[in-house]
Amino acid sequence: MKIVPTDIAGCFLIIPDIRRDERGSFVKVFHEDIFREHGLATDYAEEYYSASHRNVVRGLHFQTPPHDHAKLVYCVQGSVMDAALDLRRGSPTYGHNLMLELSAANGHMLYLPRGLAHGFCTPKEPAMMVYKVTATYAPDHDAGLAWDKAGIDWPVKEPIMSARDRQFGALADFDTPFVFDGGQP
Secondary structure, three states, X not given: OEEEEOOOOOOEEEEOOEEXXXXXXXXXXXXXXXXXXXXXXXXXOEEEEEEEOOOEEEEEEEEOOOOOOOEEEEEXXXXXXXXXXXXXXXXXXXXXXXXXXXXXXXXXXXXXXXXXXXXXXXXXXXXXXEEEEXXXXXXXXXXXXXXXXXXXXXXXXXXXXXXXXXXXXXXXHOOOOOEOOOOOO
C-alpha cells in the first residue's frame, strides 16, 4: 500500500494494492507494521459501517478529548465524496479542509489523526462506508460542526441528513479543544 500525505498535516490518503482476477477483488486495508512505520495508529478500539442512500450528507463528526480518536475510513460499496476538516489549534492547516473520492472501485482509504472532523456525501449512488477508530464511542464527547458552515464545497446542495447533523454550529463559532501535536495519531 502507498501512504500519501494530504494537504492537512497528519492526514493521509492510503492507496492499497488491489488484487483483481476473474473472481473479483481482494484488498488489504490494514497492515500493522506499515501503519507503525508511517506513524499511524494501530490500536483500533471499534469498527463499524454505515449505509447511505443517494444525496445523503453525514457529518461533520468528531469526539472531543479525552475520547478523541484517530480514524481510518473507506468505502466498500458505491462511492462517496469524503471530507476532513482540521480543528487542531496551532496546526499549520487549522480550518483547512479536503475532499476526495473514496469508492469500492478505487479502494482508497483516508486516515484522519485526532482533532479532525469527518463527513461524507453520496452524490451519485448509495454507498457503504467502514470506519475504524482508536477510541470507543463516548456519547458525552460526541460532537460535530454544521456541514455547510465550515468552508467545504459539497457536491450535494440539498442533502438528506439527520436532525442531529442539522443542528450543529458553524466552524467560526467553535472553540476547539484540540491542540496540534505534530500530526501524530
